[in-house]
Amino acid sequence: MKIQPVIMSGGAGTRLWPLSRKARPKQFLNLAGDTSLFQETAQRLSDDGDVFAPPLVIAGRGHGGLVAEQLGAVGIAPAQTILEPCPRNTAAVAAVAALWTARAAPDALILLAPADHHIEDAVGFRRAAARGAKAAAAGRIVTFGIKPTHAHTGYGYIQAAEEIGEEVFRVQAFKEKPDGKTAQTYLDAGGYYWNAGIFLFSPQAMISALEAHAPSILKGAGAALSEAQSQDGGLLLDEEVFSKIPSDSIDYAVMEKTDQAAVVAPVDVGWNDIGSWTEAASDPDSAGHMFEACRNVTARSDGPVIGAIGVEDLIIVATGDAVLVARKTHAQDVKKLVEELKRRGREDLL
Template structure:
């Protein structure tokens, strides 16, 4: 069965400030290779015509040109580019994706994938998709459980339950981001996996679950797609309808309520969501680093010099500099929140 990739590219990446900005968020940055995270994601879900259809891109309203430029750079044509007039979280995106797929590619399974994650082992990922497709073809809504490498407190966890089919299990429970002791207990007990925010489903099954468990989201999202307008090579969802859509995640709106939730696990693909600077690679070309250990250095402007410091993040642009301990990487959004409070729109 064909897979319809749906690339969710509406995120803002506030924890990757100051490089990640509203006008150029993290998915369009080169953080782990010489291609952007968005480009890496599209390429990972392309190339095998027997498995993947051309990707559907769902992005923020101001990023149509970025999407088109970066697709052109890697030689990929999108099946469609749909723009969100305002952010409404992943459940609304899932509803739009399911409605579009049901109409344009009804025989395919939709794979909802964030644009800003990194996966090292593409072949293992494709094998996991094929495992999940067996369950999705039977109307399960499938997510992917990443084999935990350590007791991470920045990820949600999923507990696996009874067998569904080979490498696929019922979801026993979704767990919020834990404290360190709880994360250690999850690792020790086994059967708990990082929640990667990837979803594979039959579009009709997803639409049925949305109608049942999140009817307001379903109705608003589908109507916004029905009343979308052309914007160059992209299409803009109807702003009135989409802005009225409740904001909720797929996890809360659907997965924690449906009896069709399933998980492929364990998925060992070298996954990270690049959720903070501690997970991004460091630059080394022009910077001067001496007697330093475990520091991340990035700059889109000035050369950085660092001497005798450890466990630091140093990120510079033409108008801002971030310096933080690595154990505070998840708190960078506090800087963004403070800048919002001060009305510094020029730095957001």
């Protein structure tokens, strides 16, 4: 069965400031290797047409050129690039993806994946997708449960119920990001997995679920898509219509309400959502940074050489116009600096 990859590339990546900016957010940066997270995702969801069709990319307005440039650099031609005039969260993206695929490839399954995740074992991930395909073809909306390695408090969890296929389970419940004690009880109990935010479904299954649980999102997405205009190498969704769509995630709008949710688990493929600087790799040694008597320091720069002496557990990020220094325990708070820059009207630093 053919799979239509849909790459969600509309995120802002504010926790990865100051390298991640509006003009080039984190998915277009090389944060985990020699290619960008976006390029890595496109390559992971490609197999020369054996199973995966050319990707549909749904990105932010102004990024059409970046999408074309980065896909061209890895030899991938998209089926289509659709541009969002403003962010409306992942449920609207799922609706656009389902409606577009229902017309372009109605018999294909949609694999909806964020552009900013790092997965070490691409082959293993494709095998996990193959395990979920039968359930998705039968009308299930399948997600992927990452095997937890520790009691992480920054991820949501999926509780699996009875097995309905090979390593495919009915979803018992979705759990919000827990505190440390609760996360440990999940690991001790077993049957709980990190929610990767990756989904596999038929176009009609998602359309039916949205009709039942979020009809205004589906209606708005359909109207915005029908009025889309060519711009910046893609189709720009109608701004007047799209901006009025309720902003909601797939998890809240659909997955927590449908009785068709299923999970492939455990998925053990070296998954990392690169959600903050603590998950990003440091610059390679060739960058010339200098460290004396330092421990557990993440250093990134787009030019300036970083020198540090006698510090530990720090994030140091330097660009031509900004420097970030933060304790790793405060990595999630970087977005607060972005909010402060917005308050000050410093668009030049955003």
